[in-house]
Amino acid sequence: MPSSKYTELINLTDEELKNELEVTRKQYHKMRFDKALKGIENPITLREARRDVARMLTEIRRRELNAEKA
Numbered sequence: 752m753p754s755s756k757y758t759e760l761i762n763l764t765d766e767e768l769k770n771e772l773e774v775t776r777k778q779y780h781k782m783r784f785d786k787a788l789k790g791i792e793n794p795i796t797l798r799e800a801r802r803d804v805a806r807m808l809t810e811i812r813r814r815e816l817n818a819e820k821a
Contacts, residue, residue, distance in 0.1 A: 756803065756806060757810075760807060768807060768810060769811070771807060772807040772808070776804055779801060
């Protein structure tokens with residue numbers, strides 16, 4: 752059964768997905784910077800952000816491949 756985050760990504764348009772990817776990447780880089788400087792309260796959020804970025808990139812690639820087949 753797909754996770755709720757993945758089902759949310761499926762319902763986004765291509766443009767919304769790319770915007771969400773950009774925002775999530777910025778948050779991830781900011782969290783990495785904060786972790787290096789002062790530490791973060793919950794390091795699990797760093798892992799979740801990294802995985803969210805991977806989910807979005809996977810969905811974008813899946814859509815590209817489906818467009819090529821059509």
